[in-house]
Amino acid sequence: MSHASFKCRRCQRSRSRSRMQRFSDIMPHPLQAAIQQFTYPFPMERLAQGYDGFEELRKFIKHGSEFSKEVAIILQERADVESAYAKGLNKLAQKLLKAVTTSVGSLADGWKAVGVAMEQEAELHKNLATGLLEDMSKPLKTLVEGQVKARKPIEVTVDKSYKTLQERRAEEFRSKKHSYACAKDHEKAEENVTTAKTKDISKLQKRCRQLQATLKKADKEYTENSYKAETARQDWDMTVAKASNQLQQLEEERMRSMQDYLNKYNSHVSVLAPKLTQIHACLNEAVISVDLRQDIHTVVQQKGVQGPRQPEQILIDCYAEDTQVSMNMDRRKEALRNYLIYIHQLIEKERKGKDGVQKLVDVYKSKPNFADPEAQEDTRQRLHQTMLMLNFLEASHWKINSCLCKLEARTQQQHPFDQYLHSSRDKQNYVVSTLKLPLSMALDDTADYSAYNLPNDYYMELAAGDDEFEDEFDDLPSPVGKCQALYDYAANEKDELSIKKGDEITVYEKLGDGWWQGEVNGRSGIFPSTYVQEL
CATH class of the missing domain: 2.30.30.40 (SH3 Domains)
Structure with a gap:
């Protein structure tokens, strides 16, 4: 555990914990696949999978807010027209019945019963106006407006995180493209040396050395940008999870309030004249039948999608790996070894960071009162993020190492990640390798990956701490x-x-x-x- 290992930005990720005991199953069909994303191997469920899942969640909650707003308006209008009796009340009943048509479950059935009752009570409720206006319509409007304001900063945070991820991916692609271009230029220059006249060889060799230095710099920049892109993706994952939990709490509050207002409506109606007795009996039956748990279960059964998520990690693909491009064999091997060195350094850094976080997790296990639950959960989440980053680096290392083994006619041992590696080519014919591990395997800490033994001179280069790769945080900062x-x-x-x-x-x-x-x-x-x- 080094001082530099604690500089990782992953230590600043947002804390989040699923509390989906009563609500996680109410999501529409596109959301249910996302419900299992952020909690496995924990028992409860979360809401959104990726940006698309969060957008579905946002639309669903917006629909609930609009429904509540519509109910508040309807109640106010009913209060206004109570003195006008049948005609106005019947019109409002139709509006309410229309508003509830897009909802399902016993809660929606309860509001449907309200609409039917309004049709039947057209000439009976002049004295009901004050109660409906002051006890229900105004508070419900206040609730809806407050929730709209509360949702805005949450949604802005997710949008900002998603924008950052897009920027990181763009930087990664630019550096990858630059790395490939530098490799091509260097390769072309080396070929020119072999065919050049004697008087031009010295000049061309100097040009080759310059291009080789540029290539090394470009390769390192691409590796670092790929690492940053993966970090941004993980930050985005955690931001979506935290935002989903916050929106869930707001939606639970809205649903509880809607149920409370439904009961208040029931109370107001129950004190009316005996002529309302028969109408109220039907309404009361619908009200007491409201079961939010059953509603949640019903929506999940109708629209749920199950199955654990598979994080998709875009691995490091270097120019020398691509067998379709022409490249000198020795330089190809040299480039692969350089990438292995870059990635090996990052693996060692991540392993040290993981050891520190694991030690803290062990302390929390042995001493549960050592820190508050939020800090403990944050530590566990950071341990998972470290394990995902190690998977990303080790899969990239093993993939490049396998290519080097083939070139050197050596046998490469099998790796558990092999069957989860997929390679394809993008529109510009660049190789794109992805790792899709099941979450249970991605968070498995029992595997031990042994890096390919590089030649001694490369290990000496790595141990010497070349200035090009020195940790910029070795010295202690100023006291704080x-x-x-x-x-x-x-x-x-x-x-x-x-x-x-x-x-x-x-x-x-x-x-x-x-x-x-x-x-x-x-x-x-x-x-x-x-x-x-x-x-």
Whole structure:
């Protein structure tokens, strides 16, 4: 666990937890496939799968809001026309019956019964106007307006995250295109050297060296942009999950309120003259039959789609892998080895980060009261994101390594990811490789991937920490504050800092995962933030 490993932006992802106990099944058909996306292997369900799933959720909730708004308007209009009796009341009854036609379930049946009752009560409800207006219509309008305002920032956040993902994908494609172009230029220059006149060889060789340096830079940039694109995709996944939970809570509040208003309506009607007794009996039967759980189950049975999601990860595809392009064999092997080095560095970085997060998860398991549930859930989610990133990097490494093994006539051992790798070509004939792992396998931490053993000179290059790939965060940043130790803490790893009660610690960074970076008595390292208080 290095100081740099805690700089990963994945540590800043939004916290989310599904609370779908009573509501997750009410989604229409296009949403049910998304319900299982964000919780597996947890038992409950979430709402939206990807941006399209979130759009379906947004439309569904907007429809519910419009329905509530329509009901509020209808109740107000009925209050206005109660003194006018039959004609106006009958008109409103028809509007209500029309508004409820797009809804299903016992709750919708209850409102349908209200419309029927309104038709029958046309000449009986002059004194009902005040109750309908003050107790139902105005509060319901206020509820709808408040929810519209509450939904807007949630939807803006999702749209912004989706835009960021699109930008990252565009950057990835541009760098990929540039990498391929540099590789082609370098290859062409190398071929020119072999056919050049003696007097031009020196000049052409210099040109080749320049192009090779440009190619290395382009290859590294493409690898980094691909890594950033995957990070943006995971950020987007978590943003959609969190936004779905927030919208779910708003929808639950609306449904409970609609049920409350339905009961209030029932109460108002029940105090009318005996002439309403027969009408009220039919209405009351519909009201008491409202069962939200059964409604949810009914919608799921009619429109649900089941099946766990398969995250689709776009892997790193380098120019040298493409056997359809002409390339010198030695340079092809050299390019593949360089990519393996780039990816190997990222794998080691991710593994160190995963070890730190796993250790924190283990602490939470052994000491449930060590942190609040939200922090614990956030840590578990970050562990899952780390595992997904390792899958992305290791699958890319194994794929490129397999290509190198074929070129060197060596046997490459099978990998569990092999059957989930798919390759195709886009409109510009670039290779596009994807990894589609079942979520149960993607989050399986039992597999151990052994990287291809590169030649010693490449390992020496990697160990030497070439300036081109040095971690830019090796040095400690400027202090951000001070804190005092409340309890003793003994370091369990060499990068941790042992502290004693009363120690005054200089804080360099708050890592955002329950650990801080600091220094005391000339020693530096990370320590748990729950053991200290800020000064």
